[in-house]
Amino acid sequence: MLELVGLSRQFGDVVALDDVSFSVPEGEIVGFVGPNGAGKTTAMRIVLGVLAPDRGEVRWRGRTVDFQTRRRFGYMPEERGLYPKMRVLDQLVYLARLHGLDRDTARRQGERTAELLGIAERARDRTETLSLGNQQRVQLAAALVHRPDALVLDEPFGGLDPVGVDVLSGVLRGQAESGVPVVFSSHQLELVERLCDSIVLIHRGRVVAAGRIDQLRASDSRRLVRIEVGAPNALWLDRLPGVRVVERFPDGGVVELDDGVREGDVLDGARSAGEIRHFSVVRRTLSEIFREVVGS
Numbered sequence: 001m002l003e004l005v006g007l008s009r010q011f012g013d014v015v016a017l018d019d020v021s022f023s024v025p026e027g028e029i030v031g032f033v034g035p036n037g038a039g040k041t042t043a044m045r046i047v048l049g050v051l052a053p054d055r056g057e058v059r060w061r062g063r064t065v066d067f068q069t070r071r072r073f074g075y076m077p078e079e080r081g082l083y084p085k086m087r088v089l090d091q092l093v094y095l096a097r098l099h100g101l102d103r104d105t106a107r108r109q110g111e112r113t114a115e116l117l118g119i120a121e122r123a124r125d126r127t128e129t130l131s132l133g134n135q136q137r138v139q140l141a142a143a144l145v146h147r148p149d150a151l152v153l154d155e156p157f158g159g160l161d162p163v164g165v166d167v168l169s170g171v172l173r174g175q176a177e178s179g180v181p182v183v184f185s186s187h188q189l190e191l192v193e194r195l196c197d198s199i200v201l202i203h204r205g206r207v208v209a210a211g212r213i214d215q216l217r218a219s220d221s222r223r224l225v226r227i228e229v230g231a232p233n234a235l236w237l238d239r240l241p242g243v244r245v246v247e248r249f250p251d252g253g254v255v256e257l258d259d260g261v262r263e264g265d266v267l268d269g270a271r272s273a274g275e276i277r278h279f280s281v282v283r284r285t286l287s288e289i290f291r292e293v294v295g296s
């Protein structure tokens with residue numbers, strides 16, 4: 001398990017991180033989300049030792065991390081750092097060597113990782129001749145080439161086309177399945193929702209929500225139901241007893257149930273208006289949780 005324990009960091013008057021703690025268990029994908037300037041990059045830099053915290057520490061399997069443990073981490077920094085003139089494979093092999101792999105293993109891993117990210121055909125080309133999306137894949141290969149113990153990726157999906165997103169999603173799942181803890185930051189909340197086991201939501205340097213996505217959704221005290229009915233007009237919606245309309249569609253809408261009202265009562269009410277075309281309990285999306293917590 002990778003643990004961030006009570007991390008705090010200021011830049012002059014700016015409090016970038018204020019007592020941030022969370023952990024990334026082996027085999028899990030944790031989404032690190034929050035608005036711009038929330039402190040995600042700062043936290044990840046501290047995990048990798050690029051930056052020192054004012055307070056707090058980072059632990060790997062219960063021990064404070066040092067150079068040797070960090071060398072076994074895979075990191076994709078916000079500021080992308082590739083050697084543009086170097087050929088893709090040479091670059092990967094070079095980076096693997098920096099992480100301590102011997103020449104043969106580095107070579108093998110370089111080829112394997114290029115294959116994994118779908119850039120094997122470009123392996124002999126200079127990095128700068130690749131499209132930005134493919135350079136991004138090289139960047140990801142660079143984070144993976146030494147078979148890291150843990151993965152820390154800062155906005156890895158930024159700049160990827162849908163195919164690239166699928167490739168990376170598959171790669172991260174594969175890494176997690178093989179027992180690697182994975183944490184990545186992202187603005188793409190739907191993607192985070194699909195891919196992650198749990199999330200950490202950070203706002204103004206503080207963790208404001210964290211946990212498994214289904215539990216975060218369940219913490220919503222509102223009960224919402226989406227109903228669509230084949231009826232000449234939508235007046236029936238406003239006549240349903242015990243609910244408040246929160247959203248309208250042509251054939252219905254989303255209603256919030258008053259205390260003590262059962263879904264079945266609402267269904268009965270809707271049935272008397274016409275043929276039910278849709279009836280479902282609405283769960284909060286991650287975007288809604290995000291907006292509520294961040295207050296925008």
Ligand SMILES: Nc1ncnc2c1ncn2[C@@H]1O[C@H](COP(=O)(O)OP(=O)(O)O)[C@@H](O)[C@H]1O
Pocket residue numbers: 011014015016034035036037038039040041042043
């Ligand atoms: N090197 C730095 N010098 C001064 N301020 C910084 C520095 N790095 C980050 N900050 C500030 O710290 C806050 C958190 O930034 P950052 O960690 O980059 O957020 P995020 O990655 O979530 O967008 C921001 O207010 C940012 O301006």
Ligand SMILES: [Mg+2]
Pocket residue numbers: 040041042078
């Ligand atoms: Mg950032």
